[in-house]
Amino acid sequence: MIELKNISKTYQMGKVEVNALQGVSLTINTGEFIAIMGPSGSGKSTLMHVIGLLDRPDSGEYQLCGKSMQNLSDEQAALLRNRIIGFIFQQFHLLPRMNVLDNTCLPLIYAGKRALKDKARDKIKQVGLADRIKHRPSELSGGQQQRVAIARSLVNEPFLILADEPTGNLDSKSREEILLVLKDLNQKGKTVVIVTHETEVAAYAKRVITMRDGKIISDKYNGKKEEGKDLTRMEEACNIVSAAHHKVGRAEFSDFFRQAAAAMLAHKGRSFLSILGILIGVAAVIAMLALGTGAKESIEKQLASLGSNLLVVRPGSMRMHGVAMEAGSVTRFTFSDVTAINRLSDVARRVSPSVSGRAQVVYGSQNWNTQVEGVGTEYETMRNSTPAVGRFFSEEELRMREKVVLLGTTVARELFGEDNPVGETIKINLLNFRVIGVLPTKGASTFRDQDDTILIPVTTAMFRLLGKEYIDAIYVEVAEAQKMDEAQEKISDLIVKLHRLKKDEEDTFQIRNMADIRSTLEATTKTMSMLLGCIAAISLLVGGIGIMNIMLVSVSERTREIGLRKAIGATNRDIMIQFLVEAVLMACIGGIFGIILGSGVAILITTFAGWAVRISASSVILATAFSVIVGVVFGLWPARQASRLNPIEALRYE
Ligand code: ADP
Ligand code: MG
Numbered sequence: 001m002i003e004l005k006n007i008s009k010t011y012q013m014g015k016v017e018v019n020a021l022q023g024v025s026l027t028i029n030t031g032e033f034i035a036i037m038g039p040s041g042s043g044k045s046t047l048m049h050v051i052g053l054l055d056r057p058d059s060g061e062y063q064l065c066g067k068s069m070q071n072l073s074d075e076q077a078a079l080l081r082n083r084i085i086g087f088i089f090q091q092f093h094l095l096p097r098m099n100v101l102d103n104t105c106l107p108l109i110y111a112g113k114r115a116l117k118d119k120a121r122d123k124i125k126q127v128g129l130a131d132r133i134k135h136r137p138s139e140l141s142g143g144q145q146q147r148v149a150i151a152r153s154l155v156n157e158p159f160l161i162l163a164d165e166p167t168g169n170l171d172s173k174s175r176e177e178i179l180l181v182l183k184d185l186n187q188k189g190k191t192v193v194i195v196t197h198e199t200e201v202a203a204y205a206k207r208v209i210t211m212r213d214g215k216i217i218s219d220k221y222n223g224k225k226e227e228g229k230d231l232t233r234m235e236e237a238c239n240i241v242s243a244a245h246h247k248v249g250r251a252e253f254s255d256f257f258r259q260a261a262a263a264m265l266a267h268k269g270r271s272f273l274s275i276l277g278i279l280i281g282v283a284a285v286i287a288m289l290a291l292g293t294g295a296k297e298s299i300e301k302q303l304a305s306l307g308s309n310l311l312v313v314r315p316g317s318m319r320m321h322g323v324a325m326e327a328g329s330v331t332r333f334t335f336s337d338v339t340a341i342n343r344l345s346d347v348a349r350r351v352s353p354s355v356s357g358r359a360q361v362v363y364g365s366q367n368w369n370t371q372v373e374g375v376g377t378e379y380e381t382m383r384n385s386t387p388a389v390g391r392f393f394s395e396e397e398l399r400m401r402e403k404v405v406l407l408g409t410t411v412a413r414e415l416f417g418e419d420n421p422v423g424e425t426i427k428i429n430l431l432n433f434r435v436i437g438v439l440p441t442k443g444a445s446t447f448r449d450q451d452d453t454i455l456i457p458v459t460t461a462m463f464r465l466l467g468k469e470y471i472d473a474i475y476v477e478v479a480e481a482q483k484m485d486e487a488q489e490k491i492s493d494l495i496v497k498l499h500r501l502k503k504d505e506e507d508t509f510q511i512r513n514m515a516d517i518r519s520t521l522e523a524t525t526k527t528m529s530m531l532l533g534c535i536a537a538i539s540l541l542v543g544g545i546g547i548m549n550i551m552l553v554s555v556s557e558r559t560r561e562i563g564l565r566k567a568i569g570a571t572n573r574d575i576m577i578q579f580l581v582e583a584v585l586m587a588c589i590g591g592i593f594g595i596i597l598g599s600g601v602a603i604l605i606t607t608f609a610g611w612a613v614r615i616s617a618s619s620v621i622l623a624t625a626f627s628v629i630v631g632v633v634f635g636l637w638p639a640r641q642a643s644r645l646n647p648i649e650a651l652r653y654e
Contacts, residue, residue, distance in 0.1 A: 001159070001191060002028040002051060007060035009046050009214075020046040021057065022214040030159070033186040034193045035205035043214040044195040045164055051193065052085050052162045053077040054567055054647050065238035075571050082110050082569020083240050086153025088163035092145045093564040093651065094137040094152075097266045100124060101133050104151045109255045110569040111156055123151040127181055143174025150181055152568070159236075161185060163194040167201060179204045253581075256574075260582035263554070274543075274550040275590040278630060281540030282594025282623045283601060286615065288536045289622070290602035292529030294613035299521045302442075302450070303514060309349075309481055310382070311488060313341070313474040313495070313511050331499050331509040332470040338376070340494055341476060347487035350477040352376035353458050357466045361454065362427040363415040370411050371453045372428065374461020382477050385455070390422040390437025398457040401464055405433040408451040409441045428454070429465060449610045484513055543590065544630040551583050551638035562642050563650025576643035583635020584628060591627030595620055 009021040020043045028034060028051075036044050049055035050062065053069065054077075062069040064084070072080070081087070086107075094103045104120040124133055127147035137145050146166055153161055163182065167175035183204050186192045194205065202208050203222070210218040264271040315330040335353065342351045352375050359372040379385060380392040385406075393404050405428065412421050421435045433456065442450035462468045478487040488511050495501070495509055555562070562575055570578075602613040 001030045001065060002026075003061075003063040004051070005061040005063075007047075007050060007057040007062065009043075009050065009055070009057050019214050021050070023060070024211075024214070024216055025060075026209070026216065026219075028160075028191065028193065030191055031186070031189060032191050032193075033183070033204070033206045034209060035202040035207070036193065036195045036209045036211060037197060037199075037202055038211035039197065042211040044211055046214075047211070048162050048164050048193070048195055049648055051160075052087060052567075053081050054087075067238075075573070078110075078566065078569050078571040078574075080240070081567060082107055083156055084159050086150075086156070086158035086161045087567050088146070088149050088153050088161065088166045089564075089567075089651065090165040090168040092137070092142075092149045092169075093560065093567075094145055094148055095561055095564070096137055097262060099134050099136055100129060100140070100148050100151075103137070103148055104155055106152060106565070107156045107568045109252075110565070110571075110574060112252065113156075114252065114255055116155075120151070120155050123154045124148070126154070127151045128177075141174065142170050143177055146170060146174070146178050147181065150178070150185075154185070156569075159191060161190055161192045163192070165195055165197070167196070167198070175201070253577075256578050256581040257585070259578055260585045263558075263582055264586065267554070270550055270553075271586060274546045275586050275593070277543030277546035278540070278587050278590025278627055279543070279594040279597060281536065281543035281630075282591045282627055283598035284536035284539045285533070285623045285626065286595055286598025286619055287601040287605070287613075288532035289529070289619035290598070290613040290615045291605065291611065292525065292532060293616050293619070294602075294606075294611065295525045295528065296522070297614050298612035299518075299525060303518055303521075309478040309484065309514075311476040311478060311484070311491065311511055311513050312517070313337075313476065313491060313509065314472070315470070315509050331495065331501065331505070333474060333509075334470060337495065337498060338471065338474055340498055341474060341491055344487075344490055344494065347478055347483050347490055348476050349479045350378040350382050352379040352382055352475045353471040354379070354473045354475060355458060355461050355466060355468050355471055357461075357468075359429045359454075359465065361411060361415065363421075363424065366415045368411060368414045370408070372456060372461065372465065373453060374456050374458035374466070376458055378477075379455070379475070382475060385439055387437030388440045389420065390435070393436060393457050398459055401459045402457060403431060403433045403460055403464065404436045404456065406437045406439050406455040407435060408439050408453040408455075410449050410451040411454055412438050428456075431465060488513065540626060540630060544587070544634040547583055547586055547631065548634035548638060550586075551579060551635055552641065554582070555579065555638050555642040558642075559645060559650045559653040562645050563647045563653065566645070566647035567651065572643040575645075576639045579639035579642045580632065580635045583639065584631035587627040587631030587635075588624075591624050594627070595623055598623070 004024055004026040007021055007024045007026075008019070011018040011020055024043075024047060026047075036047065038044055046055065050057050053072065064080070069077075095106070098106075101117070101120055101124065104124055105114065105117060108114055108116055108120065121130075121133065124130060127150050129144060129147055129151070132140060132144060137148065140148065146169075150166075161182070166182070167178050170178065179201060182192055182194065186206075192205075194201070196202055205222065207219070207221050209216055313333070315332055333353075338351055338353045341348055354373060354375050356371060356373040358369060361368050361370055377393065377395055377398055386392065387406055388409075390406070392406065393402065397404055405426065407415070407421055415421065415426060416424070422437060424435050425432050426435060427433070439451070439453075439455065456465065458471070462471075476487065476491065478484055491511055492506075496506060501508065565575060599615050602615055605611050606613050
C-alpha cells in the first residue's frame with residue numbers, strides 16, 4: 001500500500017541543519033500493525049507526517065497505492081488526509097467547545113458528508129463512549145478523550161491509522177484500553193502505524209521498526225509476516241487516490257456558518273465588542289444619512305411652500321453671501337424702495353418688507369427666546385401665513401405701529417400650553433404686545449423649527465422693538481413665473497436709479513430668485529451630508545479594524561485548531577472560508593443592529609430636537625452592503641493568515 005524510498009527531510013534550525021530523516025525506505029502493506037520505536041528526536045514523528053501527507057520530504061519517493069505523492073497539490077493532500085488517513089495525536093487535539101459527537105463529526109464535514117451522523121455515533125459506540133456523546137472534552141478523562149480522537153479518526157473509514165504516541169499522556173490502564181481498541185481495529189482490517197517509545201506498547205504490534213538519528217536501524221516481525229487482507233477496500237482506497245485529482249465532496253456553506261456562530265458564541269464578550277464597533281459605525285451611517293435626506297426634503301418642502309415666483313432683494317453682494325461686507329459698500333433699503341417696487345405692477349404682484357432679530361418673550365412666569373420678524377400685510381398671502389386662530393394685522397395697525405403679535409405654534413405652546421393665547425398680552429423685550437393670532441404650523445426644517453417665530457408689523461419692529469433704520473429684505477412675488485428674469489431686471493434697474501448707483505456699485509445689493517436659493521441651500525446640505533457621511537464612514541472603518549483585530553487574535557488563539565482541521569482534511573480554502581464567514585457574520589449582525597439603532601437615533605432626533613429626518617431604503621441597503629464589505633475586506637487578511645498555516649507547525653503551536 002505504502003512505499004517509501006530513500007526519504008530525507010532536513011530542518012533548518014537557525015544555522016544548524018537537523019537531519020530528521022536520512023534516506024528512509026519502508027514498505028507498509030495493507031492490514032499491518034506497525035510500531036515505530038526509537039529515542040526522542042530520532043525522526044519518528046517526521047516520518048509519520050510524511051506518511052500522513054502532512055509534510056513533504058525533501059527528497060526520495062513516496063508512493064501510495066502505486067501513485068506517486070510527489071506533485072500532490074495542497075488540496076489533494078487535504079482530500080487524501082480526509083479519506084485515506086486517520087490521525088491520532090498524543091495531545092488528542094479535540095476542539096474544547098464541541099461535544100463528543102461534534103468532535104467526531106468534524107472529518108465528515110470536510111468530506112461533505114455531514115448527514116452521516118449515525119456513522120459518528122457508531123464509531124463512538126465502537127470506542128465505548130456511547131453514554132458520553134453530549135459531553136465536552138473537559139468533562140472526560142484522558143483515556144476517554146483519546147478514544148474520542150480515535151472515533152474521529154475512524155469516521156471517514158480510513159485505510160490507514162497513524163497514531164503518534166497515542167498513549168504518551170495516559171496512565172497505564174487507559175493505555176491498555178486504547179491499545180486494545182487499536183488492536184481490534186487492526187483485526188478488522190485497518191492498517192495501523194503507531195509511534196511509541198514504550199516497549200509494552202510495541203508488544204501489541206505485529207511489526208516493530210526502530211529508528212535512530214533519522215534512520216531505520218531495525219525492522220522485525222513479531223511472529224510471522226502476514227499478507228495483506230481486505231483487498232477490495234484496498235482497491236477502493238486506490239480509487240480515491242486516483243480520484244484525488246477530481247473534486248469530490250465539499251464542506252457545505254451551512255457548516256461554515258454553524259461553526260462561525262459557535263465560535264462567536266464561544267467568545268461572547270469579545271464578539272460583542274467587535275460587533276459593537278460595526279454597530280456604531282452602521283448606526284452612524286444610518287442616522288447621518290437620515291439627517292441629510294431629511295434636511296434635503298424639508299428644504300424642498302419649504303421652498304415649495306414659498307411659492308416659485310418669489311424674489312428676495314437684500315443688501316450685500318451676491319458673490320459674498322454669508323460674509324459681512326465693509327461698511328458703506330452695501331445698499332440700504334427703506335420703505336421708499338418698497339413703495340417703488342410695488343409700483344412696478346406689471347411684474348410685482350405683492351411686496352413685503354422684512355426685518356428680523358431675536359427677542360425675549362414673556363407671559364406670566366413663562367419665558368422664551370425666539371426669532372421675531374417684522375413684515376408687511378402682504379406677507380400673509382405671499383407666505384401662506386393666514387393665522388390658524390385669530391387674524392393677521394391690518395394696514396391700519398401697520399401704519400400706527402401697533403404692538404400686536406402673531407405667535408408661531410411653538411412659541412404659543414411654550415407660553416400658553418394648550419390655552420388660547422388670542423387676546424392675551426405678552427411682553428417682548430419688556431414691551432407689551434397684544435396677541436392677535438397663531439400662525440399655521442410649518443414644521444421643522446433643517447436644524448430649525450420654523451414655528452419657533454413671532455410676526456409683528458414691520459414698522460413696529462423697526463421703530464419700537466429692534467431699533468432698525470433699514471429693511472433687511474424685500475420679498476417680491478412676481479406676477480407670472482415666465483416674468484422672473486424680466487422682474488429681476490426691472491427691479492435691479494429701479495434700485496440702481498433710486499440709489500444713484502455707479503457701475504461698480506451694482507453688486508452692493510442682490511436679488512435672488514428661488515432657483516438661486518434652492519441651489520445654495522442644496523449645496524449647503526450636500527456639503528453637510530457629505531461631512532456627516534465621512535464621519536460615519538470613518539467610524540465604520542474603525543469598526544472594521546476592530547473586527548480584523550479580533551479575527552487576528554482568534555486566528556493565533558486557534559492555531560492548533562486550524563492545524564487539527566487541516567490534519568483531518570480541511571483545505572486552505574475551507575479554513576479561509578470559515579474565518580471569512582465568521583468575520584462577515586459579525587459584521588452583518590453589527591449591521592442589522594446598527595440599522596435598528598441608527599433608525600432609533602434618527603427617530604429620537606426628530607422627537608427631541610425637532611430636526612427633520614428621513615430613513616431611506618437606499619441608506620439601509622447601503623449600510624447592509626457596507627457591513628458585508630467591511631466583513632469581507634477586514635476578515636480577508638486574518639482568514640488568509642489562518643489558511644496559510646502549516647498544519648504541523650500549527651499543531652505544535654503553544
Ligand atoms: P521524534 O518524534 O522521534 O521525537 P521528530 O520527528 O519530532 O522526532 O524530530 C526529529 C528531529 O527533527 C528532532 O531533532 C527535531 O528537533 C527536529 N525537528 C522536528 N520538527 C522540526 C521543525 N519543525 N523545525 C526544526 N527541527 C525540527
Ligand atoms: Mg515525536
